[in-house]
């Protein structure tokens with residue numbers, strides 16, 4: 001979310017969480033001084049970071065009152081544990097391609113609340129690219145995960161076919177935008193209806 005009115009409209013669609021990009025190189029970056037109203041949401045807020053300093057994350061969490069952090073860099077399990085100990089719900093993102101070894105998630109199992117599987121690209125996220133969802137079958141861990149990476153308006157049927165006991169949600173991003181950070185309400189609405 002980058003624009004307050006758009007955030008208000010998205011919230012009405014029955015989404016479970018709202019995401020905010022706190023990574024300056026991203027075209028979805030909330031900005032140096034985002035307006036407070038952007039964060040005055042009734043749904044839980046997820047702040048997305050890439051290798052940000054943990055104490056900076058905690059300061060921002062206090063300032064903008066977000067409950068979740070989604071970490072898309074090389075954050076180690078210790079950093080995840082520190083953030084969690086301070087009361088944040090931690091989602092650790094992993095960059096997935098055909099050669100991804102799901103056992104790399106093991107070191108994080110006890111230190112985070114959720115995993116998120118995103119497509120491996122030179123970007124850290126927001127690529128609009130999908131990975132081969134078949135390989136999710138190789139994930140045998142107990143931690144619930146979000147599916148991410150290039151999900152678009154036509155994917156609801158294929159997502160419904162994914163039969164994995166730990167799939168807990170989907171992260172909708174660039175595939176539902178009119179411009180970076182601005183969600184298309186109609187596309188989201190149709191997708192959410194189709195998914196249900």
Ligand SMILES: O=C(O)c1ccccc1N[C@@H]1O[C@H](COP(=O)(O)O)[C@@H](O)[C@H]1O
Pocket residue numbers: 019021023026027028048049050072116118124125126127128129148149150151171172173174175
């Ligand atoms: O959206 C971004 O610009 C972004 C930048 C840096 C890290 C993560 C980012 N977004 C997250 O990336 C995934 C995949 O997005 P997409 O569907 O491929 O556009 C998603 O989890 C976003 O929250």
